[in-house]
Amino acid sequence: MSKLVRMDQTGHTTLAEWAADDPASVEAAVQAFREQLDQGYFAMVSTGEGHAEQVKELPVDAPLVILRLPISGG
Amino acid sequence: MAAEPTVLPETATVYWRPRADGERLDRRGRLWTLTTAAHIVPFVLTAALLGALSLAALPVALYCLAHAYVIPALYAQRGANVVRPRARAGAAAEHTALGLLGDLVGHEARELHAQTGLVMERGKLGTWLVGEAGALLVRGRKVWCYCVQVKEPDLPSADRIAHLLLALRADEQGFATVANLAFAGAPRRVRARMRDSMRPALDRAAKTQR
Numbered sequence: 001m002s003k004l005v006r007m008d009q010t011g012h013t014t015l016a017e018w019a020a021d022d023p024a025s026v027e028a029a030v031q032a033f034r035e036q037l038d039q040g041y042f043a044m045v046s047t048g049e050g051h052a053e054q055v056k057e058l059p060v061d062a063p064l065v066i067l068r069l070p071i072s073g074g
Numbered sequence: 075m076a077a078e079p080t081v082l083p084e085t086a087t088v089y090w091r092p093r094a095d096g097e098r099l100d101r102r103g104r105l106w107t108l109t110t111a112a113h114i115v116p117f118v119l120t121a122a123l124l125g126a127l128s129l130a131a132l133p134v135a136l137y138c139l140a141h142a143y144v145i146p147a148l149y150a151q152r153g154a155n156v157v158r159p160r161a162r163a164g165a166a167a168e169h170t171a172l173g174l175l176g177d178l179v180g181h182e183a184r185e186l187h188a189q190t191g192l193v194m195e196r197g198k199l200g201t202w203l204v205g206e207a208g209a210l211l212v213r214g215r216k217v218w219c220y221c222v223q224v225k226e227p228d229l230p231s232a233d234r235i236a237h238l239l240l241a242l243r244a245d246e247q248g249f250a251t252v253a254n255l256a257f258a259g260a261p262r263r264v265r266a267r268m269r270d271s272m273r274p275a276l277d278r279a280a281k282t283q284r
């Protein structure tokens with residue numbers, strides 16, 4: 001199962017879980033993904049050791065998609 | 075996968091800054107050294123002159139020397155402050171966040187984080203130490219101290235680090251562009267002002283640059 005998690009005050013919250021071969025779970029995950037992006041979150045996927053990429057559409061084959069908030073200089 | 079070559083979207087909020095790269099960092103590092111010298115040298119020369127002119131001027135000369143010491147020390151303290159730990163969230167949230175952070179980093183980085191509270195990440199610009207509200211970049215024989223954070227006060231500390239780590243991994247140059255430089259200089263000057271428990275992280279990062 002792939003997971004969509006949001007880093008938040010609870011540590012993290014799992015917003016959706018899906019399997020690539022289960023269209024209903026994918027659709028629910030896509031919906032949750034879009035809602036979070038609309039709220040200002042950025043979606044990140046790890047792409048190997050020390051590398052991550054931002055995605056604007058749910059990568060259905062990724063095992064873990066992490067939602068983060070914007071950063072800024074302090 | 076819908077991944078795209080990532081340019082950190084936050085760079086748009088600092089559009090006036092040129093994108094950080096190795097050459098620019100080195101130039102800024104040299105400029106910082108010159109600025110430090112410009113703070114020290116006039117006070118030291120004045121102190122020497124006053125001391126040579128009259129013993130009665132000795133208190134003023136000492137005052138000048140104190141200035142020459144304190145001003146760079148304050149800058150170094152500002153640099154060390156970027157990795158100062160912030161207030162903790164609840165234990166459960168911290169534990170959950172730590173689990174996610176642990177999944178993002180390797181065994182060595184996990185151990186170092188447990189010991190020091192900082193996550194070491196090797197990049198193209200140098201070796202980074204990522205804290206809750208800032209990051210240190212060890213590059214060659216200098217350290218660049220950056221103030222950078224996620225503006226959400228209630229996040230657990232490991233989540234704060236994970237936010238910065240993911241942004242850094244996505245676009246290292248963009249990360250260095252968005253972050254505010256608080257200090258650049260010799261690692262020993264920052265190290266002396268860091269918490270004892272954090273110093274091994276800086277030592278290890280410096281070792282990777284030798």
